[in-house]
Amino acid sequence: MSFVARRIAALSTAITILAVCAGSAFAQKKYDTGATDTEIKIGNIMPYSGPASAYGTSGRAQAAYFRKINAEGGINGRKINFISYDDGYSPPKTVEQARKLVEGDEVLLIFAALGTASNGAIQKYMNVKKVPQLFIQTGATKWNDPQNFPWTMGWQPSYQSEGRIYAKHILKEKPGGRIAVLYQNDDYGKDYLKGLKDGLGDKAASMIVIEDAYEVAEPTIDTHIVKMKSMNADVFVDIATPKFAAQAIKKAAEIGWKPLHILNSVASSLGAVIQPAGFENAQGIISVAYMMDALDPQWKDDPGMKAFDEFLSKYFPEGNRADSLVMTGYNAAQTLVQVLKQCGDDLTRANVMKQAASLKAFRTSNLLPGITMNTSPIDFAPIKQMQLRRLKGEKWELFGPMLSAEVGG
Missing domain, CATH: 1.20.5 (Single alpha-helices involved in coiled-coils or other helix-helix interfaces)
Structure with a gap:
């Protein structure tokens, strides 16, 4: 050559x-839209007002966590621009706010929007637009449907799974019990009810003596509780959001009704529900947990709990440590940060969903020992385990084995 x-x-x-x-x-x-060399725009929708305003605490905790991340340099050098709007727990308002975030603010994704009916109202829109509807704060079973809704993913264990766990406990403790079910008259309440009935199986028809639905717009559920006592029910399955759950606990004590009280996990916050209702009125209530209770002394030396306390002290001092919704927001935000870290410099919406569907044995700071998050392209349910707990004194006490929260499991 x-x-x-x-x-x-x-x-x-x-x-x-x-x-x-x-x-x-x-x-x-x-x-994609919402991401640059210096910024990642994250949208969020919360009921900061209205009948479910107690949940707004979770959104505030998320905002505080992202402030922490930004103060520490951001994610791969990019700062998070967290834009959170109020929908008042009203699905039409949720639709309005989602459009504003996607088409006006041009966010990369919507994260941890709260409410089953609220998220249901925007699910088709988000999937048509191909914008991630990620780690939404509701345990409806339908969020785990990657085949039909590949842009929607839940975070917490499913309501139907939780309902099945309660059914197993009732069959063990009160096999001949008369069950009264209070539930919110929407997809959230009906999802829990389905799980309970599936778990009871053939005994559901004979054991459930009343299914009483309440509307979100009702100012009080006192009349529902009085009606349930009149049915001589000795098991009370309480499928209510925080405001109404607190009312139910107080009213049951007021009229001297002392059934085996099972309280859905979304309303089991000591700070937002039990304390306002009165600890003396809530003794023996059964619920489930998948995260540590900040008031449980067994976790006081846990590294994850120490990190949580440092976060509260520095970035969210107004947060109520007793309110489990604070911890929920904190841990959900950690999950999103992990996904965005995995994305590296490929901050496209498709890669966000790909990474969200690639979590392997991931743990946030405050999951109960033994619980990890795992997802895949055909499994959009990150958390699948829970443990029963009972209120004793002014704290929850875990009991029994870790239980699978998979529907059909």
């Missing part, structure tokens, strides 16, 4: 190498 030919070949090789390197560099940075 001549000198000129060798020079041309070398030059050609150098150009090829440069092209490959340039292509790699280009491939390493991919952005």
